[in-house]
Amino acid sequence: MPRSLWRFAAFYFWYYAALGAYTPYVGRWVDALGHGGFVIGAMLGLWYGTRIVAPPAWAALAGRSARPGEWFVAGCVVTALCFAGFLVTREAWALLGVMAVFGLFYNAVMPQFEAMTLTALGPSPELYGRLRVWGSVGFLAVASSYGALMDRFGADSFPWLTLPLFVAMAVSAWPHRHDRPPEIAGPAIAEAGHLFKRPGVRRFLLVAMLMQLGFGPFYVFYTLHLQAAGHSGAAIGALWAIGVLIEIAMFWQAPRLIARFGAGRLLSVCLGVTVLRWALVAAFADLFWVMALAQTTHALSFATFHACCMRLITDYFPGRRAVAGQSLLYGFSSGVGGVLGAGLAALMWERVGAGPAAFAAGAVVALVAWGIHAMRRPTPAATPA
Template sequence: MDASLRRFSIFYFCYYAALGAYTPYVGRWVDALGHGGYVVGGMLGLWYGTRIVAPPAWAALTSRSDKPGNWFVAGCGLTLLCFSAFLFTGSAWALLAVMAVFGLFYNAVMPQFEAMTLTALGPRADLYGRLRVWGSIGFLIVAGTYGALLDRVGAEHFAWVTLPLFVLLLAAAWPHRHDRQVEHAPTAADAGHLWKRPGVRRFLLVALLMQASFGPFYVFYTLHLQAAGHSGATVGGLWALGVLIEIAMFWKAPKLIARFGASRLLMVCLAVTVLRWIVTALYAESLPIMALAQATHALSFATFYACCMRLMADFFPGRRAGAGQSLFFGFSQGVGGVLGAGLAAVAWERSGGELAFLAGAAVAALAWLLYALRRQSVAAAAP
């Protein structure tokens, strides 16, 4: 790898390493502090909610500056400062308040960094994957080991053992303080009339429902497996397995899409996701079955995401791509993430992990039905 680009791969590694601690284990920490499912769900709901407002708000600030690199470093510094506040909070309202501010900065800096990366690559955009894969590696290492670490030190110390990762995040951001101005990042508001393009609304609704079906997984998967008797090390291994398969599948997905078509593969991914959540709900005690369920992450996440990106290229070609991507991520990952976290919290409080994952399966089944009806209407309209 070009030495001038190594600092980009280092930041991706540090950013997603911190995320590898936060996403899988924040629920275990909140549970260890004595809070219930609603607080756990609220923490993740705020995480996804800030994804809707943080990137465009931060883009509006950085676009007015002739030194965006300084804003980027400041954003990472504020992320560290806000996370540090978790060391001194214990009540539910304090946790949620800190989460809201922390999420605003943590979710704001990555879209800016993505733009900085593409600006630095210029005509060498094909190298992006080689830089971004280090983020997946960072997530894999931390998510795969933090379960055992929390077994050893106690889940209540999660904030203390995670803080060094955010220190490294700030250190990795420092070399980018002089990076040059990036173009304005399109927001969902820039998409405007694109919402009315044929097929877009149904596609976005399917993507939203798919993201919502992942709510129980992102919020309660660790707690669900621990309730079934698995150790923290085992849970970490299962998280790592899913990420490993995700990385491998991203390399294979383009060939599969070229052979079978994105629309057809999307149907398969939705169907597999329904089965995945049913199995996770009913057979959590079986490690081999849970490993097999995690292996389906290759379809329910990696291939599904690759198919969405291929369809996005059809819906929003050329200069419309940026606004389309903003619309897609704000609607699916933002709104869908919030709804999924809320659904998971309600189901968990009522009847635990089994009901939560069955609810996720029902949402994924609804997404499959909506997309199947879309394909049938297209076929019926064909001459």
């Protein structure tokens, strides 16, 4: 890989290293502060909600600037400053306020950076995977180790342990202050409303949304569920590491599987395996070897499912329509599905039966998604845009 691209690998590493601390362990920290499942669910719900609003708003602001790279650096610095607000917040209303502002900036900068990365790669887009994998390495390094660190220093140490990662992210953004995203001429996002009516699109988006909804208990309460089942922080970190490692490996193999079996058929397998995964997590959380086995299914329920969705996007939204298609998928899956999933997880955790009930609900949602997908019609052949 050319030396000039290592600065991109560095930013991916630190951005996802910070995410590797936040996603698995923010719930454990909020729980240690004495707050219940509804506050934890609201924290993650705001996280997903800002993913809907932040990227287009930030793109509009940065796009009007003659120096968009400086906007990018500023966004990363403000992200670190906002996260520092968690050092002095304990009340629920304050936590949610800081979360809302922090999420807006943290979720805004990555789409801009992705565009700058593709511009830098130019005629060599195949190098993207070699850069992006450093993000997975960063997530893996932190997610696998922070459980043990919080065991040693206490759950209250979470913001102090994590803030340096955001500072490092801001520092790694500085070399990109002169970078620019590409000038893209394509369809307006408004075209997505028309594409929403195309045959099969609504079913596909509904399945993607339900899959993300079913992941709600995993992203919000997985660490707490394992902790309640008696696992140590080191064991929990190891389980997160298994999922990330298998995800990395499967992303390399998914194109071959899709070419052999077809995205639609493979998606059915992913959904079926996900039902089994959440059922195992609900029923056997105290058995480490069962949880390790369940984490290996992340290869299908996340990595392969995501790859299948990307392939189906090119069928439903060929050519220049892919931009509008991606906006629909992102909004329905990561946005709506993420918010609803966090809400479902919090409701089941607080009102029904904590971890087992939350993950059982996730299994039911995945089962519904599998049934909806099973009733699909053949994917339309791609046509030139």
